[in-house]
Amino acid sequence: MMGLGMMIGAGVFLGMGISIGKAGPGGVVLTFALNGLLALLTAMSFAELSSAIPRAGGAYNFARIGFGRGTSFVAGWMEWFASSVAGSMYALTFAIYTVRFCQTLGWLDPLFASMPNYEPEQIAGLIEKAVAIFTALLFIYINYRGSSETGKIGAIITVGQTIFVVTIGIFGVVTVMNDPSRLSNFVPFMPAGWLQLLATMGFTYVAFEGYEVIAQAGDEAIDPRRNLPKAMIYSVIIVTFIYVLVAFATVVSVKANTAGVGEQPWEWIGNFKEKGFGEAVAKLMPYGNLVLTLAVIFSSTSALNATIYSGTRASYALGRDAMLPKFFSKIHKKNKTPYGALLSTGCIILFVATFLPTADVASSASIMFLFLFFLVNLSVIKIRRNMADELEYGFMLPFFPIPPILAIICQIVLAVWLVHMSWIAWIIAPIWVASGIAMYIFYAKSRAKTSDHEIQILYEELLHKTDKYNVMVAISNPSNAARMVQSTYRICGAKDAQVELIHMVPVPDQVHLDDAGEYLITGKEALHEAMLYLSIHFPINTTIRYCRNIARGIVSAIKEKRTDMLVLGWHGKRDSLLFNIGSTVDPIIERATCDVVVLKDCGGNKTFDNIMVPIAGGPNSAFAVDIANIVSENNDSKITLMTIDTGRGAFDLKEFAAIQTQILGVSKNRFATKVIKARTPLRGILKAAKHYDLVVMGTSNKPILAQMARMTLPEKVATRCNRPVIIVKSNQGVRSWFNRWI
């Protein structure tokens, strides 16, 4: 109900007449059908995010969780403007159709007669602006007082407006059944060409906004993970069918060559621009003007109230988080309403309604919602990638990440093409976004409050700051520290590295950020243990950080410290039947922006005189050889590069070994090569590994979805092999960046 109530409104009442004039009779039907499909793609992104984070409440918080404070500020800033401009559009729609109704009844004739120097349309235009401003002020006051519709009244209004609009559609179908010659109104089908669709789709996109408001109802919904996604998706499909039906009815509403209709019906309707839909409905059905006016009153006032509320809420949220001045977070003592945010939102609504032509208002609203939903589609990709192990989903996008990527591409195309409908929108929107970015950089960034989602530094000791190769060693506890230092020592020595010891403290959701300090003691002990061994030889910095999720905390630290290599340990047991190498290590390997070395069972003063490196020619093979060379006991240790021949031909090891010998600058007989025949690579490796001290393998570079669903070969080896194993992943620049996203 909430979604339907927000969506059926000015977008179709204003957009129908203008679209039919621009795109023709076929184009207007196609516009709404295709826009419905595009809206569904973004609705599914909203649905996934709302099901995973039911209390987040909208684009602002989704962007915050996905990208952090900066992007969330821009999202909130855009949401504020988009809602406010949409409010102006609803106020203008109400005014236009109310004044038109009064005109058709002749109530304005005395006024026109008293001002003979002005055209009736000019006078009507001024009255429309006045009515729009008055209506907006009225609803701003209602929001200030805090009165709002109850759930029941809201539902009745939504049902009422839906019935009116569907009635119009049904009349269209009945008209055609009684008079099939009306179908000739569809000729010519696309008089302005197919490209015009892009302009009308962008312009009418605002008709499909409204379902995102459902995301804000998470706190009040029953079983929100199930019901919020369903509500969003149902809203879009219902509205799509209604709009297509109404577009059809609009085209067939006017009989060609009747009195007062000189040109083709679609041209006649289009000439009335934003009032075209009203003229069409008046011709279509008895009491059409009355039916339409009632539909407009219901839908526009309800939507105006909701958008004032949305815009206020968006700016209040920014003010509450100290990213806008305190004025925005002020609450009226008696009314308990955020009057500061409300006043600012009201100013935008009134300014836009007063000074901008109606079509430009609609275009501005459309383009801002296109930008905003573009950000949400990016957020759904980022959050799924970063928090796949943390969040529980009630709905997941199919063929991820194709739907949000498709939506992003379409939204960019529509936004760009909107310049053909309104160049003013393409001036206002970038200025608003740029001002938001500037606002963040010069004001909000230094003032924003930290939230529970953020990673906190509990303890940091930066003793050294050099330009050396930076190796980060993740220590989980004192015993783990002791096991890792031997191999870490060799690696750091070979790279002449500066060492960053890091301990992440995972604090459960129930524990407040302020209490995370209790976990400091364990962390300090763990770091101290590692420092005992390493600090004699290498410059060391230490950090203890609190986080909700260890993997995310480590990846964040890697980016912040510009780490070149991460070394971490793994106990070798699967966390559950479902996880691969470990619920913490998997995401780190996937998302780390540096080389990663995972040590399994490499501690306890083990010596590695005989090392096996399975090679299949993948991008991590060279790095695996490099690490094997580093951790070997000495230059006389045997390193065997091995490939498995399953009957389909083996990888050319000799050439690979020659290249690696040259790159690493080692002696020619440093690497032995061996080809083993086996039915499967896994069998061959596990059987051969019994004769070696250590196995070093590169991790898989399969697409992430494949990795999430199945264990890869390196992971199977690491789990089943009873020898020490090192798994490595090299950072390959752009390719790694692409893999991290896709």
Next chain:
Amino acid sequence: MNTEIIIGIIVVTLSLSITTAITVWACKSIDRLAENGYKTARETLKDLSRGKRTNQ
């Protein structure tokens, strides 16, 4: 009937059909996830993968 009209009818029918199909699938998927208990993305994908392998 000219070509544009035929293409237009096909496109409208196709887009409404795809919209309907996606909606039906989505609602079934939502109900299935709710019945099986909400899980993380990784767990859900593994369940799906395991389900596919069992059917094969």
